Amino acid sequence: MIILQTQGVTKSFGIDVILTDIDMVIQSTDRIGLVGVNGAGKSTLLKIIAAKILPDSGEINIAKDTKIGYLAQDSGLETERSIWEEMRSVFIHLIEQEKYIRSLEDQMATLSYQENNKEYEKLMNEYSKVTEQFKDNGGYSYEAKIRSILHGLGFGDFDLHNQPIYTLSGGQKTRLAMAKLLLEEPNLLILDEPTNYLDVESLRWLEGYLKSYSGAILLVSHDRYFLDTLVNVIYEIEKTKATRYVGNYSQYIKQKAANIEIMLKKYDKQQIEIKKLEDFIQKNIARASTTRRAQSRRKMLEKMELIDRPTSNRTVSFAFETDFQSGNIVLTVKDLAMGFDDKSLFQNVSFMVKKQERIALIGPNGIGKSTLFKLIRKKFQPKHGTIEFGSKVKVGYYDQEQEDLHLEKRIIDEVWDDYPELTEKEIRTILGNFLFIGDDVFKKIKDLSGGEKARVSLAKLMLKRANFLLLDEPTNHLDIYSREVLENALIDYPGTILFISHDRYFLNRIATRIIELNATGIINYLGNYDYYLEKKAEQEEASDNSLSLEDKKRKEQLNKERERKKSQRQLRRKIESLEQEIDKIEKNVAEIESELLQPEVYLDHQLSYSKNEELNQLKSRLELLLVEWEETQIKLED
Structure with missing residues (x-):
């Protein structure tokens, strides 16, 4: 079923034509990846489809009752609410429905003797209908869903009820915006760079979640591994036009x-x-x-209708070279420990980097990967341990935040000031290879996009001719085509590389060894990312197989204990709910029994009959609840 269709969508900003005659069809279960170079118009098209901006011409046809959810780049939540309050706000309709259910219970419990039996039956029917709707709409499971999604996106260890969102980092706020959108479950989920700010574990969770998502997905991502795993249709925006390809990213290529x-x-x-x-x-x-x-x-x-000669998108062009080779041992890290104030990040970190190795440093967000790089660069002092460079090591560093760039400088000055021995022609030629043409070189750094700043940093890194590269998330902000050029340049690079990356495609192509950082040390894997996943799976299986009979029993017992505690919590909640309902019915029974002793009631045969019928219904309900309470209590005791 088609849920959305664009026809002839065109958009310009001033004299710059961004999109021309874009035709797109989205089926109800499509997984669509939108690709193209930076500035091709991908985010613009998403905004048009999400009705955030209007096209200059063309139509957007949306099927009836289609709900669209949109996550822009860096669109973090800004609120003084706690994480839990903000996530629960998605289910305000269920919360209000639950309040209504409680009010119906109160009305039934406090019916006065003047009210007749029909009024009570009306309330009971309404109560039955609303509680069934509440159950069908997920009224008893939405809190579990909130916890599951927050845990998957890396908030498992947060104080959800007391942590105000405004105190979080920008990346954490963006992840929460994604969590909220996933909880809303729109028919069409539109995501602009959803993999930014996610560590490897969160990425794997998101892939699994989106694979089983019930609606359609339209996303922009530069994560080729993510695109390969998830999407079944690719639309490429090239030279303002859109071309449709069936398949994942590799099939599109x-x-x-x-x-x-x-x-x-x-x-x-x-x-x-x-x-x-x-x-x-x-x-x-x-x-x-x-x-x-x-x-x-x-x-x-x-x-004759002339055919244009097909050309590939113009991309950056560069190579990394060295002035001289380093010694065989490039870096030695021994017994390193680091933390801030009373909080420890990691300890017992020891490893050696040898010449021409390509080592990826991975680990969950917040474990201290970038901090380790800063320790290597002598920006921080470790709490314990040593860091030593080998002979003739010349370090080049790429910072994902581009903090080493000077915002008020022009591009040409940013590069030329560091390499004054070069001529203006040489500088402009180099910048041209990084797509800064003509008057572009006179733009100020502060006015550049993230991708443009990344290209300036790469230009400076290339000119340094270092034999040891420290790269902190080098593919962030780069489009897919620039990432491929960077990969090829690093594959041909004669020096040594130690890098941090969440780009699994990049990890697969570049890494010859993976170091997994955790709070108590490191684990080495002698291969790329696929090898790392394979070994992790083998280790987990071997760990289970190598357990002694006693350890297996202990592990099985621990699992049983977790399940037992989970069941206990569920049973206790059920008992509390039953006791509340029993208490209300018992009060109502007592009130009616008291009324039946009043002359104005027992002398009125019709009223007396009505009250006795109501009393019998309540007692029957009470008896059933008491049996259920007793059975639940026995289960809990068992």
Whole structure:
């Protein structure tokens, strides 16, 4: 079923045409990836579809009752509410419905003797209907859903009820905005760079969650591993147009390469035909006997629909080189421990980096990966341990936050001031390779996008000609095509690399060793990311298999104990709910029994009959509740 369709959508900003005649179809279960170079118009198209901005022309047709949810880049929550309060606000309709249920219970418990039996039956019917709706709408499970999503996105250890959102970092606020959107469960989920600020574990959780998501998904991501795992359709925005490809990212790359080859053959064939026509016209136009044929060929040539020569998107172009080689041992880290105030980040960290290794440092957000880099760069002093460089090591550092850039400087000055020995022509040539053309080089750093700042930092890093690169999230802010150029440059690089990255595609291509950082030390894996996943799975299986009989029993007992405690909590909550309802009915029974002793009631046979019928119904309900309470109590005791 088609839930959304764009027809002829066009958008310009001033004289810059961003999108032209965009046609897109979204089915109810599609998983669509939107790709293209930075500035191609991907985010603009998402905003148009989400009705955040209007197109200049074209239509957006949305199926009836389709709910659209949109997460923009860096769109963090801003509120003084706690994490729990903000997430619960998604289910305000259930919370209000629960209040209504409680009010119905109060009304039934306090019915005065003047009210007749029909009024009570009406309340009971309403109560039955509303409680069934409450159950069907997830009234008894939404809190568990909140906890599950928050845990998956890395908030498992947070004080959910007391942590105000305004005290969190920008990345944490963005993750919470995503959590809230997932809880809302729109029919069409629109995500702009959802993998930013997620560690590897959270990424894996998000992939699993989105795979089983009941609605359609439209997303922009530069995470190729994520696109390969999740999407089944790719739309590429190129030169203001959109092209549809069926399949994941890897399949799109193959299809696009095949399409370019086909178009090149068509272009070459047409060029040969054009050359033949032009030669015939030139030779025969002046001859009386052949001029008509030449004129006919000229008309044919004029009517011909010319094929543009297919070209790839223009991307950055660079290579990393070194002035000299380092010694065989590049870096030695021994017994390192670090923390701030009374909080420990990690301890017992020891490892050695050898020449020409490509080592990835991974671990959950907040474990201290960037802090370890700052320790290596002598920005911090460790609480314990030593860091020593080998001989002839020249370090180049890439900072994901680009804090080393000077915001008030122009691009050309930012680079030239560090390398004054180069000529202006050489600087401009280098910047041209990083897509800063003409007057672009005079833009101030503070006015650049994240991707443009990243390219300036890479240009400076390339010029340093270091033999040891420390790279902190080097693919952040880069589009897919620039990431591939960076990967190729690093693969050809003759030096040594130690890097932090959450880009699993990048990890797979670059890493020859993975160091997993945790609070108590490190674990080494001699391979890329796929190897790391394979070994982790093997270790987990081997750990289970290698357990002694006693350990297996202990582990099984622990699992049983967790399940037992979970069941205990559920049973206690059920008992509390039953006791509350029993208490209300007992009070109501006592009130009616008291009323039946009043002369104005027992002398009125109709009223007395009505009260006795009501009393019998309540006692029957009470008896059932008491049996259920007793059975639940026995289960709890067992």
